[in-house]
């Protein structure tokens with residue numbers, strides 16, 4: 698993009714449906730200190746094939762951890778998106794707290810009900826604990842487990858939707874319900890009305 702194109706894009710109105718031009722996650726990135734173990738889990742147990750395996754070149758600064766030549770590997774998490782890892786040298790960083798501010802608390806994969814049960818069976822076969830399926834909201838259920846790095850994972854499905862999971866179509870919360878909750882956050886009716894536009898009537 699030229700500077701002129703960037704300037705033009707900045708002033709162009711995005712419209713209310715701007716979010717529809719986004720298409721979900723390109724890749725999520727976590728840190729591990731054991732890439733081999735991580736491959737064995739994601740590719741071997743969860744069935745997400747390894748689709749990228751590089752080392753970050755020295756001197757590169759794209760938000761990557763500041764260690765020379767560390768591994769940066771990618772797994773296919775379905776529907777054209779990837780889960781990735783950096784491999785931090787052992788002992789170079791403390792173990793993270795997923796409940797700390799600004800950290801990733803957990804990731805939930807979209808699954809069909811059949812895949813959800815198959816994943817649970819595979820996890821248990823390989824000695825990993827797996828809770829659920831547990832009802833999460835009306836019509837939805839999830840299984841919960843940890844990867845060997847201690848990362849909290851979930852696989853969600855709406856059983857009634859079978860093989861054609863439609864995440865947003867399964868939302869049940871109404872504008873009225875959302876208004877009640879949002880008033881506990883910031884009690885300004887104009888602000889609340891702007892915030893509830895995507896909820897159903």
Ligand SMILES: [Fe+2]
Nearest residue numbers: 803804805851
């Ligand atoms: Fe969740």
